[in-house]
Amino acid sequence: xxxxxxxAPAAFPALPDIAGVTRRVARARYKEWDRCDLxxxxxxxxxxxxxxxxxxxxxxxxxxxxxxxxKHGAARALIVNAGNSNAFTGYRGREAVEQIRTQxxxxxxxxxxxxxxxxxxxxGVPLPKDKARAGIAAALTADPCSWxxxxxxxxxxxxxxxxxxxSAVVGGRTVHVAGIVKGSGMIAPDMATMLGYIFTDAAVAPxxxxxxxSEATGGTFNCITxxxxxxxxxxxxxxxxxxxxxxRLESWDDAGADALHAAIRQVALDLAQQVVRDGEGASKFIxxxxxxxxxxxxxxxxxxxxxxxxxxxxxxxGEDANWGRVVMAVGxxxxxxxxxxxxxxxxxxxxxxxxxxxxxxxEAPVAAHLKGQAVRIGADLGLGEGRxxxxxxxxxHGYISINxxxxx
Amino acid sequence: xxxxxxxAPAAFPALPDIAGVTRRVARARYKEWDRCDLxxxxxxxxxxxxxxxxxxxxxxxxxxxxxxxxKHGAARALIVNAGNSNAFTGYRGREAVEQIRTQxxxxxxxxxxxxxxxxxxxxGVPLPKDKARAGIAAALTADPCSWxxxxxxxxxxxxxxxxxxxSAVVGGRTVHVAGIVKGSGMIAPDMATMLGYIFTDAAVAPxxxxxxxSEATGGTFNCITxxxxxxxxxxxxxxxxxxxxxxRLESWDDAGADALHAAIRQVALDLAQQVVRDGEGASKFIxxxxxxxxxxxxxxxxxxxxxxxxxxxxxxxGEDANWGRVVMAVGxxxxxxxxxxxxxxxxxxxxxxxxxxxxxxxEAPVAAHLKGQAVRIGADLGLGEGRxxxxxxxxxHGYISINxxxxx
Numbered sequence: 153x154x155x156x157x158x159x160a161p162a163a164f165p166a167l168p169d170i171a172g173v174t175r176r177v178a179r180a181r182y183k184e185w186d187r188c189d190l191x192x193x194x195x196x197x198x199x200x201x202x203x204x205x206x207x208x209x210x211x212x213x214x215x216x217x218x219x220x221x222x223k224h225g226a227a228r229a230l231i232v233n234a235g236n237s238n239a240f241t242g243y244r245g246r247e248a249v250e251q252i253r254t255q256x257x258x259x260x261x262x263x264x265x266x267x268x269x270x271x272x273x274x275x276g277v278p279l280p281k282d283k284a285r286a287g288i289a290a291a292l293t294a295d296p297c298s299w300x301x302x303x304x305x306x307x308x309x310x311x312x313x314x315x316x317x318x319s320a321v322v323g324g325r326t327v328h329v330a331g332i333v334k335g336s337g338m339i340a341p342d343m344a345t346m347l348g349y350i351f352t353d354a355a356v357a358p359x360x361x362x363x364x365x366s367e368a369t370g371g372t373f374n375c376i377t378x379x380x381x382x383x384x385x386x387x388x389x390x391x392x393x394x395x396x397x398x399x400r401l402e403s404w405d406d407a408g409a410d411a412l413h414a415a416i417r418q419v420a421l422d423l424a425q426q427v428v429r430d431g432e433g434a435s436k437f438i439x440x441x442x443x444x445x446x447x448x449x450x451x452x453x454x455x456x457x458x459x460x461x462x463x464x465x466x467x468x469x470g471e472d473a474n475w476g477r478v479v480m481a482v483g484x485x486x487x488x489x490x491x492x493x494x495x496x497x498x499x500x501x502x503x504x505x506x507x508x509x510x511x512x513x514x515e516a517p518v519a520a521h522l523k524g525q526a527v528r529i530g531a532d533l534g535l536g537e538g539r540x541x542x543x544x545x546x547x548x549h550g551y552i553s554i555n556x557x558x559x560x
Numbered sequence: 561x562x563x564x565x566x567x568a569p570a571a572f573p574a575l576p577d578i579a580g581v582t583r584r585v586a587r588a589r590y591k592e593w594d595r596c597d598l599x600x601x602x603x604x605x606x607x608x609x610x611x612x613x614x615x616x617x618x619x620x621x622x623x624x625x626x627x628x629x630x631k632h633g634a635a636r637a638l639i640v641n642a643g644n645s646n647a648f649t650g651y652r653g654r655e656a657v658e659q660i661r662t663q664x665x666x667x668x669x670x671x672x673x674x675x676x677x678x679x680x681x682x683x684g685v686p687l688p689k690d691k692a693r694a695g696i697a698a699a700l701t702a703d704p705c706s707w708x709x710x711x712x713x714x715x716x717x718x719x720x721x722x723x724x725x726x727s728a729v730v731g732g733r734t735v736h737v738a739g740i741v742k743g744s745g746m747i748a749p750d751m752a753t754m755l756g757y758i759f760t761d762a763a764v765a766p767x768x769x770x771x772x773x774s775e776a777t778g779g780t781f782n783c784i785t786x787x788x789x790x791x792x793x794x795x796x797x798x799x800x801x802x803x804x805x806x807x808r809l810e811s812w813d814d815a816g817a818d819a820l821h822a823a824i825r826q827v828a829l830d831l832a833q834q835v836v837r838d839g840e841g842a843s844k845f846i847x848x849x850x851x852x853x854x855x856x857x858x859x860x861x862x863x864x865x866x867x868x869x870x871x872x873x874x875x876x877x878g879e880d881a882n883w884g885r886v887v888m889a890v891g892x893x894x895x896x897x898x899x900x901x902x903x904x905x906x907x908x909x910x911x912x913x914x915x916x917x918x919x920x921x922x923e924a925p926v927a928a929h930l931k932g933q934a935v936r937i938g939a940d941l942g943l944g945e946g947r948x949x950x951x952x953x954x955x956x957h958g959y960i961s962i963n964x965x966x967x968x
Contacts, residue, residue, distance in 0.1 A: 210891030210899040240887050242900065242916040275884025276917050462870075463963055470964035476683025479648050483618030491618040491648065508650040509684050549960050555871055556878035556956070 157336075159429035159437050159525060159545070160312040167299040167317045167330040170351045172196030172393030175302040176294040180287025182235035182273065182280070188305040190284075192291035193230040193349070194260070199393045200355075201227035201268070202362035204369050206386035212239035213246040214269050217253075218387060221265045225358025227391055228262040231288065232306045232347060233271040233279060234334075237385045241278040248279040252288060259292050270347050270387050272308055272334065303332040306347055309554065310336050310430055316422035318415035320354075322408030323398040327354035329415045333423040335386075336378070336430040348373065348388040348423055354412050355394035356401045363404075364413045365390040372420040375452070375542040377459050378431040390416065428543045433550025436468050438543065439528045445538030450487045452540035457485035458529060465547035468529075471522040473515070475503045482531055493534030498522060565744075567837035567845050567933060567953070568720040575707040575725045575738040578759045580604030580801030583710040584702040588695025590643035590681065590688070596713040598692075600699035601638040601757070602668070607801045608763075609635035609676070610770035612777050614794035620647035621654040622677050625661075626795060629673045633766025635799055636670040639696065640714045640755060641679040641687060642742075645793045649686040656687040663696050678755050678795050680716055680742065711740040714755055717962065718744050718838055724830035726823035728762075730816030731806040735762035737823045741831040743794075744786070744838040754835055756781065756796040758827055762820050763802035764809045771812075772821045773798040780828040783860070783950040785867050786839035798824065836951045841958025844876050846951065847936045853946030858895045860948035865893035866937060873955035876937075879930040881923070883911045890939055901942030906930060914942075 172195060177188040203222040205215045221227075231252055238245045249271075253264040260267075271279060303313035317330045335346030356364070365388065373388055394400065401409050429437055440459045445451035458464055461481040467474035475496040482489055492507035499521035502510055521527065527546075580603060585596040611630040613623045629635075639660055646653045657679075661672040668675075679687060711721035725738045743754030764772070773796065781796055802808065809817050837845055848867045853859035866872055869889040875882035883904040890897055900915035907929035910918055929935065935954075 207894075208888065208891035209897045210887045210902065237884075240884060240899065240912065240915060240917075242914070244916075275887060276912065462959070466960055466963035469960070472964075476645075476648060479618045479683060480616065483616035486615075489617045492650065494618065504648065504684065506650070507648060508652075509648075547960065548964070549957050551870070552874055552877070552955065552957050552960060555874035556880075 155311060157311045157430045157434060159434055161426070164300045164303065164313050165315055165317060167315050168328045170328055170330050170393065171353045171395035172199060173351045173391070174296050175299065176291050177297050177301055177305040178287050178291035178294050180233065180283045182233060182283060185235070189234040190287040190291050191232040191302050191305045192288070193302070195228050195230070195391055196393045196395060197228065199227045199391050200225055200358040200361050202358065202365040202390045204365060204388050210240060212237060212271065212385045213249050214238060214271050215385060215387060217249055218268055221268060222362070224265055226266050227268055228260050228266040229256050229268065230349060230389065231256060231267065231269045233284065234306055234308050235273040236271055236277055236279050237273045237275050238271040238279040239275045239385055241276065244278040248281050248284055251281055252284055255285065255288050256292070268389060270385065272347055272385055299330065299332060306332065307334045309432065310334050312430060314423060314426040314430065316419045316426070318418040320408065320411035320415040322354055322396070322401065322412050325396050325398045327352055327396040327398060327412060329419050331419045331423050333427060335427040336432050346373065346386050346427055350388070350390045350416060350419055352392050352412070352416070353394070353396040354392050354401065355396065355398050356392040356412070360401055360403060360409065361390060361392050364416055367413065368417040368420045372417060372424040376424045376428050377456060377542065377544045378428065425543055428545050431545035432554045433548040434545030435548050436546040437526045438468055438545060439526070439541060440544065441528065441530045441541045442533065443530070443539045444533040444535055446488045446536045447538040448540055451538040452542065454482055454485045454487050454489070454531065454533070455540045455542040457481045458531065459542050459544035462547055465544065468522065468527050469546035469548045473498050473503060473518045473522055478529060478531060479504070488535060489533050490535060495532040495534065497530040499528050563719060565719045565838045565842060567842055569834070572708045572711065572721050573723055573725060575723050576736045578736055578738050578801065579761045579803035580607060581759045581799070582704050583707065584699050585705050585709055585713040586695050586699035586702050588641065588691045590641060590691060593643070597642040598695040598699050599640040599710050599713045600696070601710070603636050603638070603799055604801045604803060605636065607635045607799050608633055608766040608769050610766065610773040610798045612773060612796050618648060620645060620679065620793045621657050622646060622679050623793060623795060625657055626676055629676060630770070632673055634674050635676055636668050636674040637664050637676070638757060638797065639664060639675065639677045641692065642714055642716050643681040644679055644685055644687050645681045645683050646679040646687040647683045647793055649684065652686040656689050656692055659689055660692055660696060663693060664700070667700050676797060678793070680755055680793055707738065707740060714740065715742045717840065718742050720838060722831060722834040722838070724827045724834070726826040728816065728819035728823040730762055730804070730809065730820050733804050733806045735760055735804040735806060735820060737827050739827045739831050741835060743835040744840050754781065754794050756831055758796070758798045758824060760800050760820070760824070761802070761804040762800050762809065763804065763806050764800040764820070768809055768811060768817070769798060769800050772824055775821065776825040776828045780825060780832040784832045784836050785864060785950065785952045786836065833951055836953050839953035840962045841956040842953030843956050844954040845934045846876055846953060847934070847949060848952065849936065849938045849949045850941065851938070851947045852941040852943055854896045854944045855946040856948055859946040860950065862890055862893045862895050862897070862939065862941070863948045863950040865889045866939065867950050867952035870955055873952065876930070876935050877954035877956045881906050881911060881926045881930055886937060886939060887912070896943060897941050898943060903940040903942065905938040907936050
């Protein structure tokens with residue numbers, strides 16, 4: 153990993169063990185590098201699974217197969233390949249995924265479609281079957297490893313390993329939720345260039361688990377953006393091993409369902425924000441909050457228009473309270489807005505109201521806010537009750553260096 | 561002006577005089593700078609006018625008034641203020657525009673709404689009325705100036721003055737078309753951060769003139785993008801003085817209408833491409849051509865998705881034939897596409913076909929193409945007959961430097 157992002161947390165968090173989840177890593181050498189790049193997570197029998205996937209039409213075979221597999225709701229294993237996304241590789245890429253599924257399924261004595269595969273890295277090069285076969289063989293017999301080792305192994309351009317945890321009480325029992333994620337570029341809603349995996353020991357019916365995941369991603373993974381680009385491989389999977397001993401949750405009405413959902417959402421939000429904190433070249437973490445829109449969806453589109461604007465993002469990089477660019481980004485969103493009701497703030501300091509700069513506002517606290525690492529931009533449209541919050545990072549020389557020098 | 565863009569033409573072109581068009585410039589000192597920043601173009605009586613304006617909802621008073629004025633179809637003068645966009649300045653900004661219109665109208669003995677005003681520069685600071693009044697007074701009595709002087713005076717962050725010309729034969733008479741434009745950032749379709757003015761001595765009915773302009777902008781000014789940001793002030797006006805002596809064109813069926821339209825479109829295309837060539841930080845001029853889409857509008861959306869992708873633009877800056885990022889950008893556009901029919905080329909060299917890299921393609925000519933200043937990216941979707949071409953530039957350290965250091 154390259155220089156750790158200045159926005160990274162101080163250390164990888166302490167994640168609880170999740171009963172029924174065993175992690176192992178190995179070297180498949182998908183690229184010429186001296187690090188583990190293949191992650192194998194073994195899941196106890198009867199583990200339920202849910203998933204959300206990229207909406208990019210040019211998706212990988214892994215995504216195509218994953219979408220089908222989650223419909224069955226059962227998982228025994230997860231394999232993550234780092235260094236090669238296997239996207240845009242046609243039938244040869246698909247064969248590699250099928251080979252991996254069969255190899256792991258034979259080892260575990262399960263069905264092929266209980267083995268989930270993700271790959272991340274360069275597009276257009278079929279995943280080499282020989283390297284995959286040897287790597288899987290090594291991983292299947294490796295010693296179990298820590299969450300942090302797994303989080304490091306799924307990473308590619310990430311500058312720090314990302315994990316998060318939460319707990320909830322379900323039916324009188326404490327259940328745990330732990331997750332890891334990778335991603336730092338090609339990040340935009342409908343799944344960032346991002347692979348995220350969340351595990352819980354709670355017992356949950358697959359249909360409810362899918363609803364919980366879909367709900368949780370709406371305001372978390374789908375509310376972050378680094379560069380407005382959407383990967384062909386993005387995936388978030390949620391596994392529930394059922395080892396906590398609670399009576400299986402079947403519906404939202406069951407006691408503890410809301411608490412578990414809140415814990416899953418908390419982990420998803422933490423992981424999503426860490427992806428932004430590792431945004432390529434990021435020097436500032438930006439929260440964009442839009443209020444007063446005609447509806448929540450409208451608010452989200454306006455917020456993303458602000459968060460994706462290169463001119464807003466470079467202004468924040470330059471610590472410039474350039475609210476005119478925020479006005480521009482609100483206006484170009486194509487959503488209902490009224491120039492003469494619009495108000496803009498940085499932090500808690502309103503700099504424009506009712507379509508005019510706030511007369512004689514104190515620039516000192518605004519400038520101080522922009523000098524910090526966490527910048528909050530607010531836009532109140534003054535039209536209704538719609539609101540949304542999204543997260544992004546600034547656009548810096550670091551982003552250009554990383555992406556203009558990267559070689560395919 | 562700062563360092564001239566490496567993509568700039570060698571020199572400002574020779575533009576013909578347009579009978580009935582007189583240019584003058586003056587110093588209003590809207591900013592602390594030692595240059596002319598106020599342009600006054602006097603137009604002969606009976607000049608017809610057409611206009612297209614930004615779709616940004618938070619538009620300036622100039623745009624609001626201009627939209628109303630073009631409905632009357634008559635123009636006697638154009639005023640362009642550089643250094644202050646007068647956008648998001650409420651009633652005080654509007655008063656400044658009305659003052660300018662009245663001052664010029666009294667001088668010419670025309671109606672206020674025959675005086676068109678544009679402003680470009682910082683948002684949120686009302687145009688100072690005293691500076692405008694003194695500047696207008698100076699401009700009204702200044703000596704006529706060249707096209708190049710006018711093109712320089714309307715510019716702000718532009719690194720070179722932009723002009724273009726063409727001619728057509730209408731009813732046995734040669735008519736001329738000349739235009740100037742400013743813009744280099746906050747550039748995206750539905751008008752870039754861009755002010756463009758095109759003049760012809762042809763006689764054309766205002767309704768037909770409007771149709772000609774709207775048609776011409778669809779494939780030119782609305783097919784360029786620098787940073788996907790849309791300004792609050794963008795304007796293109798087309799003036800027809802009627803001094804060439806042709807029988808006034810009333811409809812598309814009149815002899816010469818198509819020829820004049822072609823000349824107008826040629827000037828619009830030339831000017832639009834010059835804006836891209838002056839894109840902030842640009843080192844490469846990029847043409848994106850999409851074919852095989854289900855329709856032309858769909859093709860345009862896919863082309864803009866490619867042209868606006870930071871990852872595609874940084875890859876071109878790095879001279880990297882990273883077609884995987886092009887695939888990603890096609891897939892995220894939300895338009896009909898089929899991964900396994902998609903083909904990608906750089907220049908005339910196909911690097912991927914039918915959803916797979918072209919086996920053993922020769923990388924040398926592809927690399928050579930990317931080293932040039934003009935890069936062509938092609939994507940064939942293999943679905944239908946829809947096609948579109950858009951133009952953009954690469955995303956470089958220069959863009960970050962310009963926009964993170966700019967102070968509002």
